[in-house]
Amino acid sequence: MVKNKMVTIRDVAKESGFSSTTVSIVLNSAPLARYIPAPTKKRIERAAKKLGYRPNLFARSLRSQRSHTVGVMVADMTDPYCTLVLRGIENTLFQSSFLPILTDVHNERARFERYLEMLLDRRVEALIVLANWLFVDIDVLADLAKSSVPTVMIMRELQTDSVSSVIVDNELGAHAALEHLHSLGHRKIAFIRGPKTLADSAQRWRGIRSFAKESGIDLDSRLIVDLPESRDPISSFEAGYKLTEELVKQKRPFTALVAFDDQTAFGAIRALTKSGLRVPEHCSVVGFDDVAASALYTPSLTTIRQPMEVMGATAVGIVVDGINAVLEKREVSAIHRKMAPELVVRESTRSLL
Amino acid sequence: MVKNKMVTIRDVAKESGFSSTTVSIVLNSAPLARYIPAPTKKRIERAAKKLGYRPNLFARSLRSQRSHTVGVMVADMTDPYCTLVLRGIENTLFQSSFLPILTDVHNERARFERYLEMLLDRRVEALIVLANWLFVDIDVLADLAKSSVPTVMIMRELQTDSVSSVIVDNELGAHAALEHLHSLGHRKIAFIRGPKTLADSAQRWRGIRSFAKESGIDLDSRLIVDLPESRDPISSFEAGYKLTEELVKQKRPFTALVAFDDQTAFGAIRALTKSGLRVPEHCSVVGFDDVAASALYTPSLTTIRQPMEVMGATAVGIVVDGINAVLEKREVSAIHRKMAPELVVRESTRSLL
DNA sequence: TCCCGAAGTTCGATTTAAATG
DNA sequence: GCATTTAAATCGAACTTCGGG
Numbered sequence: 001m002v003k004n005k006m007v008t009i010r011d012v013a014k015e016s017g018f019s020s021t022t023v024s025i026v027l028n029s030a031p032l033a034r035y036i037p038a039p040t041k042k043r044i045e046r047a048a049k050k051l052g053y054r055p056n057l058f059a060r061s062l063r064s065q066r067s068h069t070v071g072v073m074v075a076d077m078t079d080p081y082c083t084l085v086l087r088g089i090e091n092t093l094f095q096s097s098f099l100p101i102l103t104d105v106h107n108e109r110a111r112f113e114r115y116l117e118m119l120l121d122r123r124v125e126a127l128i129v130l131a132n133w134l135f136v137d138i139d140v141l142a143d144l145a146k147s148s149v150p151t152v153m154i155m156r157e158l159q160t161d162s163v164s165s166v167i168v169d170n171e172l173g174a175h176a177a178l179e180h181l182h183s184l185g186h187r188k189i190a191f192i193r194g195p196k197t198l199a200d201s202a203q204r205w206r207g208i209r210s211f212a213k214e215s216g217i218d219l220d221s222r223l224i225v226d227l228p229e230s231r232d233p234i235s236s237f238e239a240g241y242k243l244t245e246e247l248v249k250q251k252r253p254f255t256a257l258v259a260f261d262d263q264t265a266f267g268a269i270r271a272l273t274k275s276g277l278r279v280p281e282h283c284s285v286v287g288f289d290d291v292a293a294s295a296l297y298t299p300s301l302t303t304i305r306q307p308m309e310v311m312g313a314t315a316v317g318i319v320v321d322g323i324n325a326v327l328e329k330r331e332v333s334a335i336h337r338k339m340a341p342e343l344v345v346r347e348s349t350r351s352l353l
Numbered sequence: 354m355v356k357n358k359m360v361t362i363r364d365v366a367k368e369s370g371f372s373s374t375t376v377s378i379v380l381n382s383a384p385l386a387r388y389i390p391a392p393t394k395k396r397i398e399r400a401a402k403k404l405g406y407r408p409n410l411f412a413r414s415l416r417s418q419r420s421h422t423v424g425v426m427v428a429d430m431t432d433p434y435c436t437l438v439l440r441g442i443e444n445t446l447f448q449s450s451f452l453p454i455l456t457d458v459h460n461e462r463a464r465f466e467r468y469l470e471m472l473l474d475r476r477v478e479a480l481i482v483l484a485n486w487l488f489v490d491i492d493v494l495a496d497l498a499k500s501s502v503p504t505v506m507i508m509r510e511l512q513t514d515s516v517s518s519v520i521v522d523n524e525l526g527a528h529a530a531l532e533h534l535h536s537l538g539h540r541k542i543a544f545i546r547g548p549k550t551l552a553d554s555a556q557r558w559r560g561i562r563s564f565a566k567e568s569g570i571d572l573d574s575r576l577i578v579d580l581p582e583s584r585d586p587i588s589s590f591e592a593g594y595k596l597t598e599e600l601v602k603q604k605r606p607f608t609a610l611v612a613f614d615d616q617t618a619f620g621a622i623r624a625l626t627k628s629g630l631r632v633p634e635h636c637s638v639v640g641f642d643d644v645a646a647s648a649l650y651t652p653s654l655t656t657i658r659q660p661m662e663v664m665g666a667t668a669v670g671i672v673v674d675g676i677n678a679v680l681e682k683r684e685v686s687a688i689h690r691k692m693a694p695e696l697v698v699r700e701s702t703r704s705l706l
Numbered sequence: 707t708c709c710c711g712a713a714g715t716t717c718g719a720t721t722t723a724a725a726t727g
Numbered sequence: 728g729c730a731t732t733t734a735a736a737t738c739g740a741a742c743t744t745c746g747g748g
Contacts, residue, residue: 006718008717008718008719009718009719009720010718010719018732018733019732019733019734020718020719020720020733021720021721021732021733021734021735022731022732022733023719024719024720024721025720025721025732028719028720030720030721032721032731035729035730035731035732036730036731036732037730037731040731040732054474055474055718055719056415056717056718056719057474057475057476057719058411058414058415058418058420058476058717058718058719059415059717059718059719059720059738060718060719060720061411061719061738062409062411062412062415062717062718062719062737062738062739062740063718063719063720063721063737063738064719064720064738065411065738067411069454072455077436077439077440077443078436078437078440078645080433080436080645080646082436083430083431083433083435083436084431086430086455086457087430087431087457090430090455090456090457091457091459094456094464097471099454099456099471099472099475100454100455101422101452101453101454101455102425102439102443102453102454102455103443103447103452104439104440104443104444106444111447115447118450118452119452120407121407121408121410122410122452123410123411234645237649263649266649266650266651267649269651270649270651270653273651292431292433292587292646293433293645293646293649293650296590296616296619296620296623296646297619297646297650297651298619298622298623298626298650298651300623359739361738361739361740362739362740362741363739363740371711371712372711372712372713373712373739373740373741374711374712374713374714374741374742375710375711375712377740377741377742378711378741378742381740381741383741383742385710385742387709388708388709388710388711389709389710389711390709390710393710393711408739408740409738409739409740410740411738411739411740412717412738412739412740412741413739413740413741414717414740415716415717415718415719415738415739415740416716416717416739416740416741416742417717417740417741418717
């Protein structure tokens with residue numbers, strides 16, 4: 001083989017002795033293929049294989065206006081939360097023969113907009129936004145509503161109903177976390193809440209309060225601290241560390257700690273250990289998310305698992321439906337899915353009883 | 354705005370009162386644009402903006418045979434090693450206005466081949482293969498050599514010279530790891546080597562032996578164990594755990610342990626802790642890679658850092674050069690880059706002196 | 707010759723409308 | 728009218744060629 005000489009449909013036509021029209025009909029099993037006799041089909045297929053014909057997707061896309069591509073925008077790749085969600089997205093797209101274009105917004109508005117522009121220019125057929133740590137206010141909808149590209153956000157819900165969403169039931173999860181500690185006999189419990197600007201923070205806190213009310217646990221405001229805002233996902237580790245240090249210094253005793261997320265929990269465990277408090281012997285710790293590292297930590301972390309892979313798959317399901325709707329000119333309104341989290345008990349919590 | 358009415362170059366031509374040729378020349382600043390008077394340009398640009406003209410990339414690609422897209426194939430996304438490499442790739446591609454199509458091979462040959470086919474069909478202009486945990490024998494070159502798509506592998510070197518590579522200097526890294534322990538006074542050292550089929554394993558071991566020789570350290574074969582082969586990146590944690598458990602049971606004393614990689618080290622630390630051996634008080638542990646979790650671990654892990662983000666960026670640099678070479682019909686041979694790792698000292702190692 | 711602009715062709719596949727026996 | 732096949736138009740941009748001033 002000398003050079004990259006492209007084999008076109010016309011070459012196949014010439015080789016097989018039929019016109020390019022017929023070749024196209026046969027190779028695509030178009031409706032008209034019904035009328036084409038088997039021998040003709042066979043000859044065309046043989047010719048195509050012999051020449052190693054591969055249709056030019058540029059030409060096909062130009063004609064069909066389809067890219068078979070989905071844009072995936074991640075707020076910040078370095079967040080360990082992304083990994084499994086991406087896996088779920090990738091795997092489900094693969095099954096539908098779509099390919100993902102991955103973009104990492106670095107939590108910067110300008111970058112978000114530039115990427116959005118690039119993706120729309122490429123006519124991605126759908127958009128999946130993984131808003132895992134996004135403080136940037138996004139008015140995707142302004143650009144998106146008119147572009148009729150099915151869009152779904154993971155981890156964040158938009159007030160508009162032009163954008164679908166897949167989120168975890170934060171309230172339920174936090175509720176389960178506290179219930180777990182309560183069932184182990186813990187009563188003096190410290191809390192590291194999320195940054196105020198994150199919707200998750202409020203939702204999880206609501207779950208905490210709801211269980212506290214049910215069970216009569218007393219929430220001591222001096223044991224409740226908030227993570228500062230930050231655009232860097234790793235910062236919650238450091239913040240968790242510092243806040244826990246301060247909680248310990250306060251000398252107000254607690255036997256358990258509920259962290260906003262796993263990274264925060266890691267920071268907390270580090271701080272506790274440094275202060276000579278062993279986890280779980282002296283203090284139990286619960287996280288949220290169940291990132292990969294949680295199972296590997298020493299001690300392994302009890303946490304509330306978000307079904308990340310399933311969430312990714314669900315998001316793809318939603319937009320694929322949306323794509324089909326667009327193709328069939330059906331109207332579809334946004335879908336909002338709230339997934340159930342799951343308590344995963346590991347070594348970082350322990351019974352006082 | 355009602356519908357998705359595409360604005361074509363002809364619409365701009367009509368609006369501005371010039372032909373589509375002129376519009377094309379102006380909007381692309383083609384060489385001929387030199388001859389076009391400023392007022393004409395201005396009117397065309399104004400018309401384009403007014404109509405919100407965006408060139409159709411399908412048409413452009415069909416004509417130019419360029420996709421401005423790069424295929425990225427990852428052996429297994431769930432490997433924490435991927436994250437930063439991908440970040441480096443993404444960031445550097447962004448600067449060159451390329452977009453990545455991300456595919457996750459799941460360490461399966463069939464999937465690799467299917468994805469490769471899909472990427473080539475889409476005429477990606479280059480291919481980046483992140484072979485982070487790939488046991489599948491890849492004869493990419495068979496398909497690739499003839500397709501003249503610049504290709505680079507990260508973390509693995511191919512014998513052929515049609516495929517470039519970016520790898521870390523494993524020998525140097527392992528050498529530094531042992532040197533570090535030696536300088537802290539450790540002499541009885543256990544080793545968990547990598548799976549035999551991984552080239553890295555042999556290279557790192559060579560580094561160990563070379564320092565042992567230099568310094569006169571005695572390598573006790575009863576303290577040397579090997580990770581089994583596996584296609585699952587997380588398995589090295591479990592294997593690290595089990596092997597360390599056995600090492601401890603053996604009752605053959607050691608004051609430090611060199612793990613094949615960070616995940617293995619995490620497993621080892623878990624096992625040591627479970628046996629009542631504290632890290633680093635009773636045993637120092639060194640990893641390799643410096644994945645994100647290493648800094649967050651308790652204790653934080655001393656390890657050999659691979660410059661992952663830089664490696665991703667370097668890989669992109671290589672293929673972008675390759676792309677330019679292809680465009681200019683220059684010949685370029687494969688480039689093989691070996692990056693220097695860096696010892697990162699944290700809490701998991703401690704001086705005996 | 708220099709400057710400006712337009713008509714027409716090309717990229718490769720799909721599809722409509724139509725022709726053949 | 729039916730089964731079978733195809734010429735020609737189309738998708739949108741870019742480039743080649745040419746003509747007029």
